[in-house]
Every structure is written in structure tokens, then in C-alpha cells.
Amino acid sequence: xxxxxxxxxxxxxxxxGSLARALRRAEAVGxxxxxxxxxxxxxxxxxxxxxxxxxxxxxxxxxxxxxxxxAVPLGAMRAVLAAAAPALAADAVVTDVGSAKASVIADxxxxxxxxxxxxxxxxxxxxxxxxxVEAAFAELFEDHxxxxxxxxxxxxxxxxxxxxxxxAAGAVVETMEVAxxxxxxxxxxxxxxxxxxALVDALARLEGHEEIFRYAAGGFRDFTRIASxxxxxxxxxxxxxxxxxxxxxxxxxxxxxxxxxxxEAGDGETLLATFRRAKAxxxxxxxxxxxx
Amino acid sequence: xxxxxxxxxxxxxxxxGSLARALRRAEAVGxxxxxxxxxxxxxxxxxxxxxxxxxxxxxxxxxxxxxxxxAVPLGAMRAVLAAAAPALAADAVVTDVGSAKASVIADxxxxxxxxxxxxxxxxxxxxxxxxxVEAAFAELFEDHxxxxxxxxxxxxxxxxxxxxxxxAAGAVVETMEVAxxxxxxxxxxxxxxxxxxALVDALARLEGHEEIFRYAAGGFRDFTRIASxxxxxxxxxxxxxxxxxxxxxxxxxxxxxxxxxxxEAGDGETLLATFRRAKAxxxxxxxxxxxx
Numbered sequence: 121x122x123x124x125x126x127x128x129x130x131x132x133x134x135x136x137g138s139l140a141r142a143l144r145r146a147e148a149v150g151x152x153x154x155x156x157x158x159x160x161x162x163x164x165x166x167x168x169x170x171x172x173x174x175x176x177x178x179x180x181x182x183x184x185x186x187x188x189x190x191a192v193p194l195g196a197m198r199a200v201l202a203a204a205a206p207a208l209a210a211d212a213v214v215t216d217v218g219s220a221k222a223s224v225i226a227d228x229x230x231x232x233x234x235x236x237x238x239x240x241x242x243x244x245x246x247x248x249x250x251x252x253v254e255a256a257f258a259e260l261f262e263d264h265x266x267x268x269x270x271x272x273x274x275x276x277x278x279x280x281x282x283x284x285x286x287x288a289a290g291a292v293v294e295t296m297e298v299a300x301x302x303x304x305x306x307x308x309x310x311x312x313x314x315x316x317x318a319l320v321d322a323l324a325r326l327e328g329h330e331e332i333f334r335y336a337a338g339g340f341r342d343f344t345r346i347a348s349x350x351x352x353x354x355x356x357x358x359x360x361x362x363x364x365x366x367x368x369x370x371x372x373x374x375x376x377x378x379x380x381x382x383x384e385a386g387d388g389e390t391l392l393a394t395f396r397r398a399k400a401x402x403x404x405x406x407x408x409x410x411x412x
Numbered sequence: 413x414x415x416x417x418x419x420x421x422x423x424x425x426x427x428x429g430s431l432a433r434a435l436r437r438a439e440a441v442g443x444x445x446x447x448x449x450x451x452x453x454x455x456x457x458x459x460x461x462x463x464x465x466x467x468x469x470x471x472x473x474x475x476x477x478x479x480x481x482x483a484v485p486l487g488a489m490r491a492v493l494a495a496a497a498p499a500l501a502a503d504a505v506v507t508d509v510g511s512a513k514a515s516v517i518a519d520x521x522x523x524x525x526x527x528x529x530x531x532x533x534x535x536x537x538x539x540x541x542x543x544x545v546e547a548a549f550a551e552l553f554e555d556h557x558x559x560x561x562x563x564x565x566x567x568x569x570x571x572x573x574x575x576x577x578x579x580a581a582g583a584v585v586e587t588m589e590v591a592x593x594x595x596x597x598x599x600x601x602x603x604x605x606x607x608x609x610a611l612v613d614a615l616a617r618l619e620g621h622e623e624i625f626r627y628a629a630g631g632f633r634d635f636t637r638i639a640s641x642x643x644x645x646x647x648x649x650x651x652x653x654x655x656x657x658x659x660x661x662x663x664x665x666x667x668x669x670x671x672x673x674x675x676e677a678g679d680g681e682t683l684l685a686t687f688r689r690a691k692a693x694x695x696x697x698x699x700x701x702x703x704x
Contacts, residue, residue, distance in 0.1 A: 245627055245629045246629060246630075247629065247630075247631070248630075249631070264629070265626075265627060267627070304623075304624050304627050305627070307615055307618060307624055308615070308624060308625070308627055308628040308629070308632050309628075309629065309631065309632065311611065312611060312631065312632055312635045312636075313631070314668075314671060314672075314675075315607050315611060315635075315668070316635060316690075317671075317686060317687050317690040317691075318664065318667050318668050318671050318686070318690075319603065319604060319607060319664065319690075320690035320691075320693050320694045320698075321667065321686050321689050321690040321693070322660075322663060322664050322667045323599055323600070323693070324689055324690065324692075324693035324697075325689075326599060329693070329697075330697060331596075332596050332599055332600060333600070333693070333697035333698055334557075334697075335537055335557060335559070335596050335597070335600055336600040336601075336697075336698060337537045337538060337539065337556070337600070337601065338538075338539075338540075339539070339541070339601065339604065339605070339637065339638045339641075340600050340601065340604055340698070341698055342634040342635070342637050342638070343604045343607075343608060343634070343635055343637070343638060344604075344694050344698060345631065345634050345635070346631045346634070346635060347687075347690045347691060347694045348691055348694050348695055348699060349631075349691070350691075351684055351687035351688045351690075351691050352684065354683075354687050355680055355683045355684040355687060358675050358680075358683050359675075359678060359680055359683070362675055362676075362678060365675055366672065366675050366676050368614075369668075369671075369672040369675060370672065371614060372610065372611065372614050372668075373665070373668060373669065373672060375610050375613065375614045376606075376607070376610050376661075376664075376665060376668070377665065379606060379609075379610050379661075380606075380658065380661040380662065380665060383606075383650050383651075383654055383657055383658050383661060384654075384658050386651060386654060388647055388650075388651055391646075391647045391650050391651070392643055392644065392647040394609060394610070394613050395609050395639075395643035395646050395647060396643045397613050397616055397617075398608075398609040398610075398611075398612035398613040398616065398639045398643075399609075399612075399639060399640055399641070399642075399643050400616075401612050401613070401615070401616035401621070401625070402612045402636055402639045402640050403640055405616075405621075405622060405625035405626075405628075406612075406625055406628060406632070406633055406636060407640060
């Protein structure tokens with residue numbers, strides 16, 4: 121099932137590289153052009169067969185492409201889109217993979233003066249704590265959800281093309297309202313990343329922290345896995361989804377204060393009730409979905 | 413290598429059951445007697461071959477045993493120890509597996525009026541989010557650390573016997589000062605459990621939480637795995653290690669407040685610096701130890 125004659129992937133990291141690999145494996149695209157700032161990284165992407173050829177200039181990369189995927193960190197979206205804009209083909213559909221959607225839509229509006237009808241904001245809910253093209257693999261999106269957040273201006277035919285692209289990569293595609301997407305992701309992804317980073321940093325600043333980490337067990341390793349994620353990417357996400365993330369953070373701070381107060385007061389009833397509600401919710405909604 | 417003629421395991425759950433399985437496999441013990449409150453659970457432990465026979469009365473379980481392991485939740489330690497006390501053999505060495513050590517030592521002092529020289533406080537740093545004898549497996553302690561926290565009164569020969577027991581189960585044994593143990597575990601285990609429970613509970617109380625959980629990815633599953641742990645056990649740990657845990661909680665609350673303020677202020681520099689320190693610390697101290 122062909123979804124593009126020529127696919128341009130701007131940003132050939134874990135997500136962009138894995139998408140290229142998946143579409144290649146599905147024989148869903150003709151040529152794949154990669155784009156990035158680092159020539160050595162791009163050469164590696166070509167060498168690994170992730171892309172057919174590479175460009176460091178976004179305009180050169182998108183020229184002649186009928187499908188363009190923006191897979192750069194959120195903080196680079198606007199500049200890359202602006203650089204690519206003059207060279208975009210008339211029939212090109214453009215989508216992105218950013219973890220926050222309102223900010224990307226604002227970027228598109230800033231570059232084009234409006235939301236182009238061929239621009240489809242998107243977000244694959246997949247990833248690992250690793251990054252870079254070396255970490256890319258074709259199976260990353262299999263059975264994972266991709267959320268598309270078209271706005272009023274978006275052409276349904278463009279949405280359909282992006283949906284077909286993700287389905288060719290093995291993903292399950294849904295559409296969602298922009299603000300709802302950003303709130304849901306703040307809760308399930310952005311807040312947990314904050315907590316994992318904050319915990320590891322708090323421990324790293326304790327006296328004798330090397331010894332302390334030595335006594336961390338498997339639970340700690342799992343809990344903090346996401347703290348090994350790319351700091352620049354997460355810096356960008358925090359700023360891009362600032363409002364929704366801050367709402368969740370403030371809410372969590374209040375909840376944690378209540379729990380700490382219960383520990384201080386020796387209020388076992390509150391502790392037990394909280395732990396029971398949490399275990400019941402996780403076992404009901406998360407546990408059954410593989411991996412424990 | 414025989415470490416006991418007769419081993420009494422009080423509390424045949426994940427930890428007690430796994431220890432019994434490991435020592436049996438190592439042919440390190442003669443008879444293994446299990447003890448618990450629930451006859452059906454004990455019958456299952458016998459049926460699974462985890463213990464040779466079972467008693468619901470701690471005194472009956474420890475009679476004639478030369479090695480006794482207290483593997484009940486921290487909140488039950490004092491009552492179980494008191495019930496077993498009159499029947500303890502003169503040559504018996506008693507140890508425990510509690511995740512907080514000062515409270516167990518206080519329990520022993522309360523029961524015996526002093527810290528008996530044959531009582532060796534201990535803590536295997538191993539576990540999973542599952543519980544019960546069905547979850548027990550002989551390999552649980554392999555290459556995991558066990559921390560023993562003997563006090564001034566403890567007989568070095570008793571410490572040596574407990575060390576040999578854990579080594580027979582494949583563990584690496586170290587000794588540590590009581591208060592230091594409780595502070596280290598508050599940081600690496602008790603605080604992360606609080607955060608995971610608090611996060612899942614916070615999300616479970618959001619409107620539309622079933623839908624929200626649906627969009628959680630693998631990072632969320634890993635991060636919240638420990639929130640599927642036994643609520644009663646963790647209730648007990650929080651109360652038993654209240655002071656050290658509270659210290660870490662208050663410290664973390666201050667750190668999180670700084671991070672939330674940085675998000676609110678759009679202070680990308682603080683966010684990036686925090687994430688970089690955390691990633692560097694995790695990659696250096698945790699990542700290399702298997703499982704990412």
C-alpha cells in the first residue's frame with residue numbers, strides 16, 4: 121500500500137528513524153529523504169539504510185516530497201517548518217510527531233499566517249528512553265496508538281493520508297481534540313517524566329549518592345527509566361505544554377502534600393486508602409496491557 | 413552447605429516463599445516449616461512444595477527450629493515475635509526481612525526487654541510488585557543485595573549464620589548501620605513507592621480517567637509498576653520508617669516545587685539543567701546494572 125512517492129523525514133532520530141524503517145519494511149513509500157543538522161548522523165542514517173539520501177537543508181529535503189514528517193524536538197518545529205515552507209510541493213501533506221499539539225499548531229500558524237489545510241498535527245504514543253537513529257527500529261509503532269488532532273481548517277483528505285501512513289507502520293490511529301490531547305499527555309507522560317527526573321536529581325544531590333544508588337532495586341530502575349530520556353526533548357515538551365503540565369503538577373503537589381501530611385501524622389487510614397485506590401486503578405487499567 | 417536443621421518461615425509470601433524455595437534448591441536446610449494466618453494459603457504453600465509443613469501458631473512453627481525468619485509485614489512483626497518467643501529454641505537464630513530496620517529492632521526490644529544477641533535484623537533488597545506464595549521463586553535473591561543491620565548487642569556468630577543463609581540463596585550480603593539503612597531505603601524505595609501510588613491515585617481521580625489510562629504508554633507502565641505493590645505492606649513500611657521517609661518526602665516536595673515554578677516561569681535553563689543532571693546520574697549509577 122503506497123502512502124507516498126517521496127517521504128521527507130525532518131529529524132532522523134528514534135521516532136523519525138523508526139517511522140522510516142517501518143514504512144520501508146511495509147513497502148509503503150518510494151524514496152525516503154532524511155534531514156538533520158549533523159552530517160555525520162545523517163551519513164549513519166544512510167549507511168544503516170534508514171533513509172535513501174540525506175540533506176541538511178529542510179528546503180532541499182522537502183523538494184518534490186508528497187509527504188513530510190516533522191520529527192524534530194518541539195523547540196525546533198517552527199524554525200524547521202519555516203525553512204522548509206518555500207520548497208513544499210503543492211500536493212504535499214505535512215504532519216508532525218510532537219508530544220504537545222497546541223504549540224505545533226501555533227508554530228504552523230506563525231509560519232503560514234493560518235493553519236494550512238494540508239497540515240495534520242499528530243503524535244505517536246510510542247518511544248523508549250533511548251534516542252538517535254541507532255535506536256530506531258521498524259516495530260516501534262506496532263499496536264501503539266497515534267493521536268491526530270486536526271483542527272477546523274484541516275482537509276479530511278490530508279488526515280486520511282496521514283492515517284494511512286501510520287497504519288502502514290502498524291499503528292492504531294485515533295483523532296482527538298487538541299486541548300484534550302495536551303491535557304491527557306500532561307497527565308500520563310509529561311508529569312511522570314517530571315517526577316522521575318526530579319527524583320533522580322534529588323537523590324543525586326544527596327551526600328553519598330553513589331552509595332545510595334548502589335542499593336536501588338529493580339523497582340527503582342523501572343521507576344526511573346524515563347529519567348534517561350533526552351533532556352533537550354523534554355525541556356522542549358515542558359515549555360511547549362506548559363499550561364497543561366503546570367495544572368497537573370500543581371494538582372499532584374497538593375496530593376503529595378496530603379500524603380506527606382498523612383505520613384507525618386501517622387494517619388495509616390489515609391495511606392492505606394490511597395495505596396488501595398492506586399493499586400486497583402493500575403491493576404484495572406494498566407496491568408492487563410502487557411509487561412505487568 | 414547446611415545452614416539449618418529446621419528453618420521456620422513466619423509469613424510465606426513472596427519473600428518468605430522465595431527464600432524457602434532458594435534454600436531448598438541449595439539443599440541448605442533440613443526441614444522447612446511455614447507459618448501464616450490463612451490455612452488455605454498455607455495448604456497451597458505445602459502443595460507447591462515451598463514448605464514441608466505448616467502451622468498457624470507461631471510458637472508451634474518455631475518449636476525445634478534453629479533458624480527463624482520473620483517475613484510478615486512490618487505491622488505484624490511485634491505480635492508474631494511475641495507469639496513465637498516462648499517456644500524459641502536456645503540455639504535459635506532469628507532474623508527478619510523488613511524494609512525498615514529501626515522499627516523491627518524496637519519490636520524486638522519491646523518483646524524481650526532488650527535486643528537479644530541472637531536476633532539479626534535483615535533486609536533483602538529484592539521483590540516484585542506481586543505478592544503471595546504463588547509469586548515466589550527460587551531465583552529472586554540471586555545477585556541481589558541483602559543488608560544486615562546488627563546492633564552492639566548482636567552476636568557476630570548469629571550474623572554469620574544469617575549471612576550464610578542468604579549466601580546459600582544466592583544473595584550478596586553486606587552490613588550497614590540501622591539509621592543509615594533506613595535513610596537509604598527511604599530514598600531509593602519508600603519515596604518512589606509514594607510517588608507512584610500518588611501519581612496513579614491522582615490520575616484515577618481525574619474525570620474520564622479510564623480514557624486517560626488508555627493513552628498511557630510503556631514509560632507510564634514502567635513508572636507505575638510499583639503502584640501495583642501490596643497496599644498493606646506499604647502502609648506498614650510508611651508508618652515503620654516514618655521519620656526517614658518524611659525527611660525525603662519534604663525534601664522532594666521542595667525540589668518538585670522548584671521544578672513546577674520553573675515550568676510556570678518558562679525557565680528553560682533550570683529545567684534543562686535538572687533533566688541533564690538526572691539523566692547523567694541515572695546513566696552512570698543505574699543504567700549499567702541490567703534492564704536499561
